[in-house]
Amino acid sequence: MIETKKFDKNMITFLEMCSTCMKMCKDQCPTAWATKSESITPYTRSLMIVLNEKGIKEYDQAAIEAEYKCTTCWACEEACLPKVGLPNMIEIARSHIIAKNPHLKPMDEIANRVETLYNPLNEPAEERFNRLKNLLPEKKEAEYVYFIGCMACYRYPEIAESIIKLLKKTEVDFTVIIGDEWCCGSPIIRNGFTNLAKKLAQHNIDQFEKFKCKKIITGCSACYSTIKKDYTDLGLTLNQEIQHFTEFFEELRIKNNIKPIKTLDKIISYHDPCHLGRRMGVYDPPRNLLKDISGKNFVELQFNREKARCCGAGGGVKYNYTDIAKSIGIRRLEEAQFLNVDMLVSACPLCKNQFEAVQNKNNKTEIKDITEIIAYVYLD
Missing domain, CATH: 3.40.50.1860 (Rossmann fold)
Structure with missing residues (x-):
């Protein structure tokens, strides 16, 4: 028997609140943007969970796709005043879907x-x-x-x-x-x-x-x-x-007063991974390291920190819905291209993989993981 977490009363209340609010999260959701579909929005996902939990309507194919066409990037939460924690609810809903459909494709x-x-x-x-x-x-x-x-x-x-x-x-x-x-x-x-x-x-x-x-x-x-x-x-x-x-x-x-032994004369920008940034609140350490390396050559993407756009690879979307993931990744890369940066750096191998996969051959922006940059300037 598959173990699943149950939706408690407070969760249902939050989901109902989400499904009936002013929809400010819609413009933040990368998959809503990519699909241009009202059914692929945070509040519609909430509504489908509520309908299932109240026994009004079970998850059908459209509902399952809506729940899975979410990168769990937490961007919706930044626009959500009551902070309902929808990505957590979606993961619970997915576990319920799998409990009933353990061989769900893909x-x-x-x-x-x-x-x-x-x-x-x-x-x-x-x-x-x-x-x-x-x-x-x-x-x-x-x-x-x-x-x-x-x-x-x-x-x-x-x-x-x-x-x-x-x-x-x-x-x-x-x-x-x-x-x-x-x-x-x-x-x-x-x-x-x-x-x-x-x-x-x-x-x-x-x-x-x-x-x-x-x-x-x-x-x-x-x-x-x-x-x-x-x-x-x-x-x-x-x-x-x-x-x-x-x-x-x-x-x-900082503790050991370690200094770079090389310089990196490139214009660098940093992409905040959703797992590291919005989910865990780690924003400054990567930036401090990159600024120490590149100084005035560090520039922020237009959408950064809490407002950073998702790369499109998370939540299973890259594997399950390739076209949606590709559209989201291209949009993020275009920010770096617009700034004419030499290098786009992230702190997640999955983000690096996604950007390399969707990058147009005419886009000459280097894609690097931050560990590669740190090693380059701190090692002989």
């Missing part, structure tokens, strides 16, 4: 991959660390565990390589979960597979305990928000503090 494809291969990218589990073999520390215990994440292991080993080299140079006592790091569970939670998410989370928590670490570091914004927030929301106990690498390195460089 969502179950991601779940099947993660359940068998422990990653959503359809890559062999035994090859997770192949591209990092010569760099990995082999400590059985350490103060820090560096949680690498699926994207950095399989798609962007340069991100993991950057972090590992920086940790080694600064003599941080760290290790990695060689052979037993599983997907953090973010794509599974977003798609509504609660039981599998709990299994993944408990496994990773057990590994943190096994290595007797006090703190966890990760360069992936999705891994960061999932481990920090969702693991406890799943009813599990996490005994370690977790930091995104930008938080960790910002503190470290």
Whole structure:
């Protein structure tokens, strides 16, 4: 039996409030913008949940698509005066949908991959660390565990390589979960597979305990928000503090007076990942690091911090509804192109992947992860 969280009375009240309000969130929702459809809006999603919960109308195909055509970017919350927390409600609704339709297509494809291969990218589990073999520390215990994440292991080993080299140079006592790091569970939670998410989370928590670490570091914004927030929301106990690498390195460089040894003479702008920014409130550490590196060459995108536009990849939308994700990503890239910046930097491998996937060949803006930039200027 699939475990699901139930909607309590307060949640239903908030959902009713959302479905009948003045609709200020509509213009903030990236999928509403991309589809130009009234049925793909935050308040319509709320209404469909209310109708289902009150037994008036069960989720039909249109309702299911509306709930899943959401990147869970939290942009609607910025326009919501009562702060109803709709993305959380949508994830609960998805778990209810999966409880009734456990083989829902195409969502179950991601779940099947993660359940068998422990990653959503359809890559062999035994090859997770192949591209990092010569760099990995082999400590059985350490103060820090560096949680690498699926994207950095399989798609962007340069991100993991950057972090590992920086940790080694600064003599941080760290290790990695060689052979037993599983997907953090973010794509599974977003798609509504609660039981599998709990299994993944408990496994990773057990590994943190096994290595007797006090703190966890990760360069992936999705891994960061999932481990920090969702693991406890799943009813599990996490005994370690977790930091995104930008938080960790910002503190470290100030404490140890670490200075860049190179300069980067490029105009840089920063894209706030939704998981790191709106969901977790981390805005300053990445900017402080980039400003220290580029000085006056750092410029903000028109929509930044709490108002930052989503890249379009989150919430399962990139995989389940490719065209919608592509439209959203192109719109975000056009902001950087309008400013004529040399480099668009993010702090999430999924954002980097999305921008690279949708970038027009005539757009010469470099797409980088912030860890690559930090490694370039701080390492020999």
